[in-house]
Amino acid sequence: MKKYFTLFFILSLSLGFAQKRAQIDDQIKIGIEELREFVLIPNDALILDNIDKNIEWLSENFKNRGFQTKIIKTEGAPLFFAELSKNKSAPSLLFYMHFDGQSVDPSKWNQKNPYIIELKEKSGLGWKKIEWSQLKEEVDHEWRLFGRSTSDDKGPIVMFLNAINLLNKNNKEIQFNIKVILDSEEEKSSKPLPKAVEENRELLMADFLIINDGPVHHSNKPTLVFGCRGITTLSITTFGPIKPQHSGHYGNYAPNPGFRLAHLLSSMKDENGKVIIEGYYNGIDIDEATNKILRSVPDDITTIHNNLAIKNPELVGNYYQEALQYPSLNIRGLSSGWTGEKARTIVPDRAVAEIDIRLVMESDGNRLKKLVKDHIAKQGYFIT
Numbered sequence: 001m002k003k004y005f006t007l008f009f010i011l012s013l014s015l016g017f018a019q020k021r022a023q024i025d026d027q028i029k030i031g032i033e034e035l036r037e038f039v040l041i042p043n044d045a046l047i048l049d050n051i052d053k054n055i056e057w058l059s060e061n062f063k064n065r066g067f068q069t070k071i072i073k074t075e076g077a078p079l080f081f082a083e084l085s086k087n088k089s090a091p092s093l094l095f096y097m098h099f100d101g102q103s104v105d106p107s108k109w110n111q112k113n114p115y116i117i118e119l120k121e122k123s124g125l126g127w128k129k130i131e132w133s134q135l136k137e138e139v140d141h142e143w144r145l146f147g148r149s150t151s152d153d154k155g156p157i158v159m160f161l162n163a164i165n166l167l168n169k170n171n172k173e174i175q176f177n178i179k180v181i182l183d184s185e186e187e188k189s190s191k192p193l194p195k196a197v198e199e200n201r202e203l204l205m206a207d208f209l210i211i212n213d214g215p216v217h218h219s220n221k222p223t224l225v226f227g228c229r230g231i232t233t234l235s236i237t238t239f240g241p242i243k244p245q246h247s248g249h250y251g252n253y254a255p256n257p258g259f260r261l262a263h264l265l266s267s268m269k270d271e272n273g274k275v276i277i278e279g280y281y282n283g284i285d286i287d288e289a290t291n292k293i294l295r296s297v298p299d300d301i302t303t304i305h306n307n308l309a310i311k312n313p314e315l316v317g318n319y320y321q322e323a324l325q326y327p328s329l330n331i332r333g334l335s336s337g338w339t340g341e342k343a344r345t346i347v348p349d350r351a352v353a354e355i356d357i358r359l360v361m362e363s364d365g366n367r368l369k370k371l372v373k374d375h376i377a378k379q380g381y382f383i384t
């Protein structure tokens with residue numbers, strides 16, 4: 001009897017799971033159709049008319065799900081706001097996503113129109129287009145969709161809307177007040193956003209903020225990242241002769257700003273990527289409990305290294321998640337003279353390094369910038 005019961009229990013459980021899977025797959029099909037329609041509306045953040053047309057689509061589709069919507073005017077492109085509030089006393093969740101995309105250069109795409117989504121499957125090292133009719137059959141979760149902003153960040157908006165549909169279909173009551181703010185200039189560094197947030201404090205007030213953007217974990221599992229690092233930037237220029245000089249005439253005599261900059265930059269870090277400027281990592285203490293949580297993230301080092309095509313990581317942390325708990329010092333761009341076809345026989349007049357510093361909770365950006373500046377001065381440089 002007990003055996004029979006166990007079998008029945010397992011059967012009903014697995015039946016429930018299969019039904020759920022089928023329901024999710026059906027919703028995925030609906031969602032993909034909706035995403036095709038949404039991506040078809042160009043969303044170049046530099047073209048205001050594009051943004052307006054996207055907002056029209058968003059207003060209609062959020063209203064369809066019972067949201068109240070609002071357009072927030074800013075100094076730049078407008079922002080889109082939506083709210084689903086059944087119980088005012090419930091905690092509120094504010095979701096942030098963005099619907100703008102980078103400008104498109106169709107010649108760089110392996111498809112005719114980047115705004116027309118294509119369905120593809122893996123083929124060797126690349127991807128092969130397959131017919132949309134295949135979607136009528138079973139959904140293969142290894143298929144991929146290609147189109148401007150399909151994953152970053154229109155996909156998450158459509159997923160969000162379809163998740164609301166699934167909750168409704170299953171009569172699940174949403175236990176929160178849901179607020180949504182959709183950015184129209186994320187790809188242009190969200191310049192109007194801070195002021196708009198200050199001006200709409202009351203409207204955007206929430207107990208939790210969730211950002212639906214960013215990479216998928218390589219395990220493909222749903223991922224929650226608690227917090228993300230901030231940023232501050234620095235630009236360093238070293239100067240050589242007043243104008244570029246012929247390297248046959250002045251090489252060995254006029255100081256080369258490229259080499260000076262290279263020495264300066266390499267004095268900031270050791271060979272393992274650790275910043276050696278005194279005090280840079282001060283105040284960061286990862287306790288045992290935090291370490292345990294960080295270590296439980298299922299990072300597969302081989303996959304990460306293969307994906308990045310790297311052999312040895314930098315050693316700021318003992319492992320990937322630990323490394324992210326420290327501020328970084330990153331060269332995000334380097335230039336001096338000319339390279340490639342345009343290379344010339346000169347001693348350049350200047351060399352430039354663009355630096356970004358990723359910040360963590362314990363590290364104040366101004367303090368770190370001051371440490372870097374003091375370090376540069378200590379090497380004998382005059383800072384303008």
Ligand SMILES: [Zn+2]
Nearest residue numbers: 152153213214
């Ligand atoms: Zn994004």
